[in-house]
Amino acid sequence: MLVSLQWGGNAAGAGVCYIQNVRHMKTKRIQVRSSSGRYSVICGHGVLRDAAREISRLGDFSSVQIVSSPKAWRAVKNLVPSRFDTSGPSRTHLFYDAESAKTLHSVELIARALSRAGADRKALLVAVGGGMVGDVAGFVAATYLRGIALVHIPTTLLAQVDSSIGGKTGVNLPEGKNLLGAFYSPRLVLNDPRALLPLPDREFRGGLAEVIKYGMIFDAKLFAYLEMHMDRIVRRDAAALAYIIPRCAEIKAQVVSRDERESGLREILNFGHTFGHALESVTRYRVYQHGEAIAWGMMAAALLGHSAGITPEKDAARIIALSHRIGPLPPWPKATTAELISAMRSDKKARAGKLRFVLSPGIGKARSYDTISLELLQRVLRFGPRLIAETHASATP
Numbered sequence: 001m002l003v004s005l006q007w008g009g010n011a012a013g014a015g016v017c018y019i020q021n022v023r024h025m026k027t028k029r030i031q032v033r034s035s036s037g038r039y040s041v042i043c044g045h046g047v048l049r050d051a052a053r054e055i056s057r058l059g060d061f062s063s064v065q066i067v068s069s070p071k072a073w074r075a076v077k078n079l080v081p082s083r084f085d086t087s088g089p090s091r092t093h094l095f096y097d098a099e100s101a102k103t104l105h106s107v108e109l110i111a112r113a114l115s116r117a118g119a120d121r122k123a124l125l126v127a128v129g130g131g132m133v134g135d136v137a138g139f140v141a142a143t144y145l146r147g148i149a150l151v152h153i154p155t156t157l158l159a160q161v162d163s164s165i166g167g168k169t170g171v172n173l174p175e176g177k178n179l180l181g182a183f184y185s186p187r188l189v190l191n192d193p194r195a196l197l198p199l200p201d202r203e204f205r206g207g208l209a210e211v212i213k214y215g216m217i218f219d220a221k222l223f224a225y226l227e228m229h230m231d232r233i234v235r236r237d238a239a240a241l242a243y244i245i246p247r248c249a250e251i252k253a254q255v256v257s258r259d260e261r262e263s264g265l266r267e268i269l270n271f272g273h274t275f276g277h278a279l280e281s282v283t284r285y286r287v288y289q290h291g292e293a294i295a296w297g298m299m300a301a302a303l304l305g306h307s308a309g310i311t312p313e314k315d316a317a318r319i320i321a322l323s324h325r326i327g328p329l330p331p332w333p334k335a336t337t338a339e340l341i342s343a344m345r346s347d348k349k350a351r352a353g354k355l356r357f358v359l360s361p362g363i364g365k366a367r368s369y370d371t372i373s374l375e376l377l378q379r380v381l382r383f384g385p386r387l388i389a390e391t392h393a394s395a396t397p
Contacts, residue, residue: 030043036185045194076153097132102135127150152188162210204236209323211233225244274355282343296329308372
């Protein structure tokens with residue numbers, strides 16, 4: 001279902017008390033290089049108040065077309081200006097952001113709504129929401145009239161630290177996740193931690209899986225910080241968020257600036273995702289939030305890396321222990337090993353039918369491997385969930 005609304009809202013409202021405690025914290029501007037030029041990721045408390053000014057710096061647009069979900073729009077409509085400085089009209093298009101709606105059908109509905117709203121090639125599409133909204137709206141921006149300008153306003157932790165940066169867009173097919181898509185860079189990303197305050201606890205904690213991923217693959221100092229301060233982070237402590245969100249954005253920007261099209265280095269960002277996407281697929285996207293599936297995937301990847309002689313035992317135990325601290329996860333599915341491996345073979349990272357896994361030789365390091373034996377993978381899938389549970393139990397005081 002999709003509806004079109006006139007732009008509304010005002011800058012006052014949610015999060016005012018929270019903002020007063022963090023006014024001294026500096027806004028960070030992170031530059032990302034892409035084939036279509038540089039763009040900024042702006043991170044800071046209150047950056048949405050300046051959204052109109054930041055967008056006006058991008059140039060003149062014939063209209064602003066906001067694409068969001070009802071839930072995300074309710075959460076942030078009072079955090080943004082009542083209008084953008086454009087010569088044309090602003091319209092808001094809402095669609096439901098369940099993973100099951102991440103399809104070509106949703107793309108068609110949004111594109112037709114844009115056409116009915118009179119959006120032309122000089123229109124700006126503003127994606128307001130989590131990773132699913134960003135992926136679908138980004139794909140629409142990449143394909144509508146062969147490409148219109150795009151701005152991301154991410155409203156979930158996962159989207160702020162990961163999916164809104166790097167230009168990946170896509171939708172699912174019944175055969176697998178994100179099998180249709182495009183690399184299409186935004187002109188701007190606005191990360192305001194105030195947008196995270198209305199998030200349900202489960203959704204916020206799920207996003208922490210991607211934060212852990214960045215420490216695991218790239219930054220041992222960040223990983224140690226998470227181990228020390230996870231209790232503060234899950235409480236959404238302002239100072240903790242002011243550190244982890246820009247740091248993850250910096251890492252993502254550095255990686256995608258060096259490898260925009262995932263031909264090499266960028267593959268490390270998929271740590272845990274081969275397993276996680278398979279879990280989502282075999283459960284038909286009805287059991288796990290994305291971050292929860294990735295948390296399971298990272299623990300499985302740590303166990304696989306250790307079983308293959310790549311990941312030291314101590315580091316595998318640390319990733320399992322930290323992943324458990326984000327909160328209770330839905331259980332491992334009652335799927336057969338064959339079903340999980342079949343789902344992995346549909347993963348877009350597989351090449352010539354050969355599975356590829358991002359594994360870690362140590363905290364803060366990662367690389368891709370395509371030499372993992374099928375027998376070892378089967379063993380990890382068969383016994384891994386129990387071993388992960390035992391590792392967590394032995395590490396719990």
